[in-house]
Amino acid sequence: MARLFHVPLSPYCRKVRLSLAEKKIEVELVEEKYWEKDPDFLRRNPAGKVPVLRLDGQVMSESAAICEYIEETRPEPSLMPKTPEGRYEVRRLVGWFDDKFHHEVTAKLLYERVNKKVTGEGYPDSKNVKEGARAIKYHLDYMAWLLDHRRWLAGDQMTLADFAAAAHLSALDYISDVDWNRSSAVKDWYAKIKSRPAFRSILADQVPGFRPPAHYADLDF
Amino acid sequence: MARLFHVPLSPYCRKVRLSLAEKKIEVELVEEKYWEKDPDFLRRNPAGKVPVLRLDGQVMSESAAICEYIEETRPEPSLMPKTPEGRYEVRRLVGWFDDKFHHEVTAKLLYERVNKKVTGEGYPDSKNVKEGARAIKYHLDYMAWLLDHRRWLAGDQMTLADFAAAAHLSALDYISDVDWNRSSAVKDWYAKIKSRPAFRSILADQVPGFRPPAHYADLDF
Known part of the structure; x- marks a missing residue:
C-alpha cells in the first residue's frame, strides 16, 4: 500500500491526500515530525520536508511533482484539462x-x-x-x-x-x-x-x- | 514575436529564457521594474512578478507553468524525459x-x-x-x-x-x-x-x- 509521511495541517500534504483520494489510491498516513530531523526521514527526503510519498516502489517528495506523477500514472478521474x-x-x-x-x-x-x-x-x-x-x-x-x-x-x-x-x-x-x-x-x-x-x-x-x-x-x- | 517581461538576474526569468532559446523561439526581452507596480504590468500579471511571457496570443506567468507549456507545445528538442x-x-x-x-x-x-x-x-x-x-x-x-x-x-x-x-x-x-x-x-x-x-x-x-x-x-x- 502507498504510504504518506505528512503532518495533518500542511497544505502541501493535504493537496497530495486529496489527489490520492480522488483517484481512489489507498494510502497509509504516517505523521512525521520533520522538524526533529530524524536521520531515517532525511534519507527518504534530503530536503527534510513533508509530504514524502512511497508509491510504485519509489520514494517521492515535492508536492507538485508528486501530483503530476499521480495524474500521469492514474489519469482517471482526470484532474488536468486536455489542452x-x-x-x-x-x-x-x-x-x-x-x-x-x-x-x-x-x-x-x-x-x-x-x-x-x-x-x-x-x-x-x-x-x-x-x-x-x-x-x-x-x-x-x-x-x-x-x-x-x-x-x-x-x-x-x-x-x-x-x-x-x-x-x-x-x-x-x-x-x-x-x-x-x-x-x-x-x-x-x-x-x-x-x-x-x-x-x-x-x-x-x-x-x-x-x-x-x-x-x-x-x-x- | 514572443515577448518576455523580465529582469536580467532573475533565475526564474533565466530558466524561461533558456527554454525559449533551446527551442529556438525568438523572443523580445523587455526589462520590467516589477517592484514599481506599474498598473499595466499588474494587469498582465496580478501576482506582480516576473517572468511574464506573451506567446501564442496568451499572457503567461509562473515560470514552472510557462516551461511546461513551452515543452508541451514545442516538444523538440525535448527537455523532459519520456517516462x-x-x-x-x-x-x-x-x-x-x-x-x-x-x-x-x-x-x-x-x-x-x-x-x-x-x-x-x-x-x-x-x-x-x-x-x-x-x-x-x-x-x-x-x-x-x-x-x-x-x-x-x-x-x-x-x-x-x-x-x-x-x-x-x-x-x-x-x-x-x-x-x-x-x-x-x-x-x-x-x-x-x-x-x-x-x-x-x-x-x-x-x-x-x-x-x-x-x-x-x-x-x-
Missing part, C-alpha cells in the same frame, strides 16, 4: 497558491499560530498575523473573480488547482481564519469541494491543542 | 532549486546584494549573506552527488532541471558567489551547459552598478 492552455492555467494557479498564497497568507497565519507552538519556536508574531489576515481578503476576492467566470478555479472542470486552493483554505479554516461570508461564490465552491468523498479524511483531522470550529467538518456550513 | 518517473525527477529538482535553493541561497545572496540595492530597500543583511554562503556549499555537494550517478542532474538527458539549476547558479556567478573549485563534477556540468547557444544571451547580461567577474562569460573558466 496545453488548460494545463498551463492549472499549473499557474497551483503555483499561485503554493507560492504566493502560502507566502502571504498561510505562512503568516497557520505557521505563526500553529507550527510555532507545535515545533516549540515560540509565540505568534502579531505583525505577521495582521498582514496575513489582510492578505487573505485580497486572495478571496481574486478567487471570487475567477469563480465569476468559471465553474471551478481553472475552468469548467475540477482540477489540481482546486485541490491546491482547498488544501490551503481548509488548513486555515481549521483555525477559523477564513471569512466565508466575504464571497458567496467562494463559499459555494468550497461547499462543493468539501462534500466530495476525497475530503473526508481531511475533515476528520485532529491536532492536539487546537480544536477546530464547529463548522470545520460541517458540509452545510 | 512518468523521469518527469517526476525533473519536476522534483525544478522544485528543489526554485523553492529550497532559492529560499536558502539565492534569496540570501543575490537578493541581499543586488535586489535590495536596485529596488532601494537598503543594505545587505550580513547574517543572511553568511547563511547563504554556508548553504550553497551543501547544495553544490548535493549536485556533485547527483552528477556522480548521472550525466545531467535528472538523468542521462539535459532537462528543465538543468536549466533551473543553471539559472540560479549563473545569476549567483554574476556576483562571484559560486566556488567552482568545490566540485569538478559540478564545474564540468556548468561548462557543458554554459557552452550551449541557448546560454549566450544570459552571458551577455549587464546590470548597471554590478560588474560580473572576468570568468562569468568565459566558456573556459
